Amino acid sequence: MLTKGVLVLFSALSTAFGDLDTVVRASRAVRAIHSRVHGTITAGTSLYSTGSPYTAHDQDALLWCGLYVTAVLYLGVHLLTALCYCRMADGVRAGCW
Numbered sequence: 897m898l899t900k901g902v903l904v905l906f907s908a909l910s911t912a913f914g915d916l917d918t919v920v921r922a923s924r925a926v927r928a929i930h931s932r933v934h935g936t937i938t939a940g941t942s943l944y945s946t947g948s949p950y951t952a953h954d955q956d957a958l959l960w961c962g963l964y965v966t967a968v969l970y971l972g973v974h975l976l977t978a979l980c981y982c983r984m985a986d987g988v989r990a991g992c993w
Contacts, residue, residue: 905972908965927953 910922933952940946950957 904965905968908969912969930958 907922907926911919914922930952935950937944937946937948937950940948944950952958952961
């Protein structure tokens, strides 16, 4: 069974780099998972009071998730690039620039 993180990464990569059919399939899978995420806020915040209902389909939640996944992908690509660059032989590394 795949972990939640792997599924999120796969979905993010599929929607960012997939063809139209892949994007639609991945988006539908994410929406199906989000349909199960709902409840009541148990501790109030400055934006939401205790007892307020929440759902993963809430626009603010979707925006936050989208920004989070985008940041993780962006940082992951840069980290992977840095790791690969550091492991290159000096001569190969010099040829990259």
